[in-house]
Ligand SMILES: Nc1nc2c(c(=O)[nH]1)N[C@H]1C(S)=C(S)[C@@H](COP(=O)(O)O)O[C@H]1N2
């Protein structure tokens with residue numbers, strides 16, 4: 218892995234949001250650093266090192282493969298990801314069944330290092346590779362009537378042992394408001410640490426919405442539908458009171474059964490103190506404006 222950098226995090230992390238990798242590289246060149254083989258493309262300053270690939274690929278939630286954290290690493294390689302296609306339908310100009318290669322055609326793949334906060338109050342930092350969802354939505358042409366984007370995970374009873382469990386209503390479904398989906402922080406990830414996604418992380422492509430609880434970041438997407446109605450979401454269907462449609466990370470709105478004020482950092486060690494959870498998972502400057510005037514305790 219070429220991801221160990223001798224530079225301190227502050228050296229390589231841009232202060233301003235929305236710097237792209239090229240701008241960051243140019244900035245690094247200006248410092249006489251040449252090409253950095255390091256984790257340079259963060260949207261927002263991070264005060265922690267990324268988790269290791271080992272951590273990111275061995276402690277997972279992917280209930281289609283079982284509810285234990287180690288189940289996805291054990292079973293998700295069974296998922297056939299080649300060939301793969303994604304149905305894009307609803308209120309779009311160019312609906313269709315897109316082969317993965319066609320879907321990726323023209324997408325600008327970047328590295329983005331994001332905080333990742335599960336609703337279960339643990340967190341990691343993950344260096345994703347992927348593209349902005351907005352770029353794909355623009356390519357297929359969102360019609361003016363569309364207000365939401367619905368996502369659906371593959372449903373493969375022969376490959377997904379977890380589907381036998383009634384814990385969720387399958388297939389796993391998720392959704393975003395259109396402005397959330399179009400936000401430049403929202404991405405479709407295709408890799409981690411420069412390697413293709415493994416099954417447990419949602420191969421071949423999964424959503425990443427860094428200011429929301431992890432369950433919004435739906436894995437192994439097979440359908441994307443533009444709609445004018447708020448789409449149903451799996452965890453909301455399972456328990457409306459505990460999991461809302463928005464599910465923005467918010468240290469001031471507790472889960473009915475536990476506090477959301479702090480989080481356990483995966484890999485920090487058993488005795489490491491928990492850290493404070495940040496409003497919108499640290500991305501408030503970028504996304505708070507999406508929710509102006511909304512009661513975040515009501516629209517949780
Ligand atoms: N299809 C599907 N997507 C899913 C899940 C799932 O069970 N099925 N789990 C969610 C939850 S709760 C989290 S925290 C993240 C975990 O992503 P990671 O395993 O890549 O860290 O995936 C989310 N996406």
Ligand SMILES: [Mo]
Nearest residue numbers: 335336431432
């Ligand atoms: Mo989660």
